Amino acid sequence: MQIMVMKTKKAQLKIQQMAFMLMAVTLFFVLVGVFVLVVKFSGLKESATALEEKNAMLLVTKLANSPEFSCGNGFGTNRVNCVDADKVMVLKESIEKYIDFWGVSNIEIRKIYPKIDSEIICDIGNYPNCNVIKMRSKEGSGTDLSNFVSLCRKESFEGEIYDKCELAKIMVSYESK
Amino acid sequence: MIKKIKKKAQEEMVGFGLIIIIVAVILLIFLGFALRSQQKESVEDYEVNSFIQGFLQYTSDCRNNLEYLSIQKLIFDCNNNEICLDGRSFCDVLNSTLTGIVEESWDIKGDRPIKGYELKISSNEAETLLIKKGNSTGNYKGSMQDFSRSGNSVEIFFTAYY
Numbered sequence: 001m002q003i004m005v006m007k008t009k010k011a012q013l014k015i016q017q018m019a020f021m022l023m024a025v026t027l028f029f030v031l032v033g034v035f036v037l038v039v040k041f042s043g044l045k046e047s048a049t050a051l052e053e054k055n056a057m058l059l060v061t062k063l064a065n066s067p068e069f070s071c072g073n074g075f076g077t078n079r080v081n082c083v084d085a086d087k088v089m090v091l092k093e094s095i096e097k098y099i100d101f102w103g104v105s106n107i108e109i110r111k112i113y114p115k116i117d118s119e120i121i122c123d124i125g126n127y128p129n130c131n132v133i134k135m136r137s138k139e140g141s142g143t144d145l146s147n148f149v150s151l152c153r154k155e156s157f158e159g160e161i162y163d164k165c166e167l168a169k170i171m172v173s174y175e176s177k
Numbered sequence: 178m179i180k181k182i183k184k185k186a187q188e189e190m191v192g193f194g195l196i197i198i199i200v201a202v203i204l205l206i207f208l209g210f211a212l213r214s215q216q217k218e219s220v221e222d223y224e225v226n227s228f229i230q231g232f233l234q235y236t237s238d239c240r241n242n243l244e245y246l247s248i249q250k251l252i253f254d255c256n257n258n259e260i261c262l263d264g265r266s267f268c269d270v271l272n273s274t275l276t277g278i279v280e281e282s283w284d285i286k287g288d289r290p291i292k293g294y295e296l297k298i299s300s301n302e303a304e305t306l307l308i309k310k311g312n313s314t315g316n317y318k319g320s321m322q323d324f325s326r327s328g329n330s331v332e333i334f335f336t337a338y339y
Contacts, residue, residue: 021193028200036207057223081230113235113278148227148282150234162244165234167278 060147063102064170075152075163083109083170085153088135089127095135106173107135109151113167128153146171225320225335232278233322233333239263239270248274252333253326256300268305276308283337285311293338300331314338 063069064081068091071082088109091098099105111131122130151168154161233249239261240246246254246261248271255268275296283294293311297304319336 025196025200032200032204032207039208054223061223061227079234081227082234113281115277115281147224148231150231152234157245163236164245165236165247167231167235167282 056143056145057147059104059174060145060170060172063104063107063172064147064149066102068098069170071150071152075165079150079152081148082150082152082165083168085109085128085133085151088133089122089124092122092133092135099136104172104174105136108171108173109133109135109149109168110171111151111166111168112148128155144171144173222318222320225318225337226322228282229320229322229333229335232275232282235274235278237270237274239265239267249324252298252300252305252331253329255305256303256329272306272308275306279308280310290339291337295334295336295338297334298331299334301329305331312338 061081064083069083069088071079071084074084075082095107109132116131119132120126120130122128122133146169149168149170150165152163152165155164156162233247233252235248236245237248237251238245239251241259241262246267251267251271251274255266255271257267259267261267261270279294279296283291285291285293291311292314294309295313296306296308298306316339317336318339319334321332321334323330323332325331
């Protein structure tokens with residue numbers, strides 16, 4: 001009888017030991033899992049921001065290189081990030097037809113260099129002696145994105161036509177979803 | 178009896194040791210995978226890259242017998258000691274124009290996020306131009322563009338410090 005009680009007590013002790021061991025191992029695995037998750041998701045916000053930035057830049061770059069804006073072959077070889085100012089001035093007149101096509105609320109091209117101290121908004125009357133081409137007169141709301149482009153036009157000197165390219169920034173406003 | 182208990186305790190310790198080793202191996206495999214998937218692809222800096230492409234196409238006020246020259250053409254012919262029709266050297270025009278362009282494009286005055294910048298142009302591994310302003314912080318965005326014409330290779334580096 002005494003031996004039976006002793007054996008049962010020993011078995012209980014064993015079961016208890018096993019339970020503790022199982023709990024310890026489970027806890028260990030949970031901790032490892034938490035550690036791995038923390039390591040994995042720590043850079044998630046940074047990656048999301050970088051991706052958003054990349055997409056935004058791609059949108060602006062895509063716009064600058066679209067046939068409606070790009071220099072195409074009008075200025076010698078095909079150029080990247082080159083906007084035809086003459087084309088844009090014509091497009092400005094019928095921008096309402098196009099604005100939904102790109103999914104943006106406003107597009108603005110601002111000359112950076114050579115610098116003109118005051119802001120002169122371009123229209124058919126003062127072009128090219130101006131520095132801001134606003135595709136839409138109303139202020140765009142939402143997120144603003146910008147990228148550097150080369151703003152080119154045809155210029156004449158002593159009766160000779162040549163290509164004149166200046167540095168500009170294309171700015172796009174779009175409603176954030 | 179004591180010998181038997183000791184042996185059993187040893188066996189349990191060996192078992193525990195084995196579990197620890199297995200868990201450690203699993204942990205190492207997990208960590209290996211986690212760290213490998215963290216290798217981010219290098220995100221190209223479109224703004225700096227577009228800036229370089231933009232200024233290369235800029236038409237300067239330096240004219241030769243044929244046309245007004247772009248920055249790209251000035252860079253190529255700067256080392257040949259060529260001069261514009263008005264007598265200025267290509268290198269002087271390149272320096273003054275690029276200084277103006279960079280100053281207007283990357284404002285470092287006051288509380289602006291840009292703290293400094295560095296523009297380096299090297300031709301055939303020799304430095305042609307260096308424009309540096311502001312502080313070189315540890316946080317930066319940079320881009321490099323290289324091109325060649327008739328055996329001459331040109332490399333342009335631009336770094337904006339935040």
